[in-house]
Amino acid sequence: MSVVNSFPWQQAQWNQLSTAYSQECLPHGLLFCGSRGVGKKGFAFALAQMVLCEHSMESSQACGQCKSCQLFTAHNHPDLKLTEPDDEHKPIKVNQVREIIDFMNLMPHTSSHRVVIIDQAQQLNHNAANSLLKSLEEPPANSLLILITHRPSALLGTIRSRCRQVLFPAVETALASSWLADQVPGDVNLLLNLSHGGPLLARELAASDYLQLRQQCFEDWLGLNSNNMLSIANKWVKCGLENVFVMLDSWIMDLIRFKAANDDRLIRNQDLSSQLINLVKHLDMSKLMRLQQQLLERQSQVQQNINANLLAEDIMIRWLECKQVA
Ligand SMILES: [Zn+2]
Structure with missing residues (x-):
């Protein structure tokens, strides 16, 4: 055929x-x-x-x-x-x-x-x-x-x-998950969540090393400090800073959604939810909102060919500030 x-x-x-x-x-x-x-x-x-x-x-x-x-x-x-x-x-x-x-x-x-x-x-x-x-x-x-x-x-x-x-x-969730389950192994609901419900994008993610990369970047993000910042920035730039920024945005949005409603069903990155919930306890809503805004600005700057290492370091410094206990 x-x-x-x-x-x-x-x-x-x-x-x-x-x-x-x-x-x-x-x-x-x-x-x-x-x-x-x-x-x-x-x-x-x-x-x-x-x-x-x-x-x-x-x-x-x-x-x-x-x-x-x-x-x-x-x-x-x-x-x-x-x-x-x-x-x-x-x-x-x-x-x-x-x-x-x-x-x-x-x-x-x-x-x-x-x-x-x-x-x-x-x-x-x-x-x-x-x-x-x-x-x-x-x-x-x-x-x-x-x-x-x-x-x-x-x-x-x-x-x-x-x-x-x-x-x-948008594709109806039940139809999208049953189609995707025939195409790829793994957690189809998580894949659909990460691709905003787009089944083909979800299939692409499953076929790539995206989930491993995301896991590594998440661990970097949790373990970030002023000593390892430069080496992590280098690593993120090598992975493609645009993709890393999309992940950061999705984690920060999850933190904001959970902080606002205290409902873990609103967390899209379901597999990371216990770590995200743990993290959110120490974070301030207005600081998170500001961080999300700053990230949006940096995302558009990545596309304008501004030095990627500087943009990565800038957002890392702001994340560390956000985590500092007030
Ligand atoms: Zn024909």
């Missing part, structure tokens, strides 16, 4: 778009919105395969057999193009959009359509977005442009308004 399927929680979106396709009224521009890890990109590829397949018009499903489906499966389809930033924080630039426009203006090679998927579309820089706008205003015949984002508000309003928005809401 070589058909990319949508995920079980995407049935409504699939029905909506496959019906539009079979009635030949699929819009030229689609904007997929929804939080990370819910499978928007997978869905875009499933839709692309269907649109490119030679035999999908009646069944609204890719056949998995035709020449187009074979090229698609071999990641070598001449009528499909994926554009995304080099990494999540880099912009999508105007020359990348020019390539998209050239691509869309060519006649389809094998299929009846040309399909472009732009992932992380919130990273389109200003010139790139303006350039893209023209092809949304006058789309070439038989072209389909799919934009994907978890932050639709970061897109130009004029781009949003020229696309049909398709929402991918």
Whole structure:
């Protein structure tokens, strides 16, 4: 079988778009919105395969057999193009959009359509977005442009308004855990908690060394003092400070939630809850809130290429201040 399927929680979106396709009224521009890890990109590829397949018009499903489906499966389809930033924080630039426009203006090679998927579309820089706008205003015949984002508000309003928005809401917990339990071993509820309910993100975490890394960083954080600060800062920078800051944010938010309501069910990092509860006894709410705010500021500075060691040390000093008994 070589058909990319949508995920079980995407049935409504699939029905909506496959019906539009079979009635030949699929819009030229689609904007997929929804939080990370819910499978928007997978869905875009499933839709692309269907649109490119030679035999999908009646069944609204890719056949998995035709020449187009074979090229698609071999990641070598001449009528499909994926554009995304080099990494999540880099912009999508105007020359990348020019390539998209050239691509869309060519006649389809094998299929009846040309399909472009732009992932992380919130990273389109200003010139790139303006350039893209023209092809949304006058789309070439038989072209389909799919934009994907978890932050639709970061897109130009004029781009949003020229696309049909398709929402991918958070996946229902029971469905997400039963799907994930079939995919990976381990504590699926913890993995889902750590990925804010996104089953695909949770699967990615399970397949990586994330949980070990998190455990190490948590121990560093608990054992931090002015003597080991420099070596821990070095270590965190090597691990990728952005990821470490996301973990810190999640622990601090757990401390704040627990401090506010005294209810351990509100703790997302359930496996660390006894240590977090122990820690929170000695912490002051207003200091914690200030620390969380300072962390947010440092997180945005990491993306601006400010010296990572200094940012790590700064947040460590503030954490030690926060722990000092008033
Ligand atoms: Zn096919």
